[in-house]
Amino acid sequence: TCSLCGQVMWNTAVHAEFVHDHADYGFETPGFKFNWRTIKDKRDAYVRRLNDIYENNVKKARIDIIRGYGKFTTDPEPTIEVEGKKYTAPHILIATGGRPAVPSDSEIPGASLGMTSDGFFDLEELPRRSVIVGAGYIAVEIVGILSTLGSKSSLVIRHDKVV
Secondary structure, eight states: OOHHHHHHHHHHHHHHHHHHHGGGGTOOOOOOOOOHHHHHHHHHHHHHHHHHHHHHHHHHTTOOOOOSOEEEOOOSSOEEEETTEEEEOSOOOOOOOOOOOOOOTTTSTTGGGOOOHHHHTTOSSOOSEEEEEOOSHHHHHHHHHHHHHTOEEEEEOOGGGOO
16 A cells, blocks of 8 residues: 555545534535545645655665565575566665555455455546445544545454454
8 A cells, every 4th residue: 555645645535624613613625525526636746746755766776676576595695586687786775666466266255356455546436335345544544534534434343353
């Protein structure tokens, strides 16, 4: 999940809360309408722009970015092998990233009807209703954002996993 994307969406929900509370502070605000498409487009453009800036700064610092699946080797010098090619350097940073595990429909009936937290950022419109499964901070943030922006939202957790 893109943490910058999440921060932008969290800020969007905060603004919605502020608008909701304006009357309590003496501001007369006639009804307002939220446009998911606008924030999605602006958020995606913002993230693309920042990613370009970061990548350009890395290139200016003469740091090579090597994308692919890698593994450390047993070579005496610090070496990593990516897609069959070896790279040696005094400093190697591995940004692992990650992919969510999605259960099959045989494991959890209907699992294919859901989406991962990454799919949240691909949504083209605000869902009228949403069910978020999980108890981690990302699930809690997403259900809060969706609910605040107008989606009738529920959070589902497994009772045997609550600490």
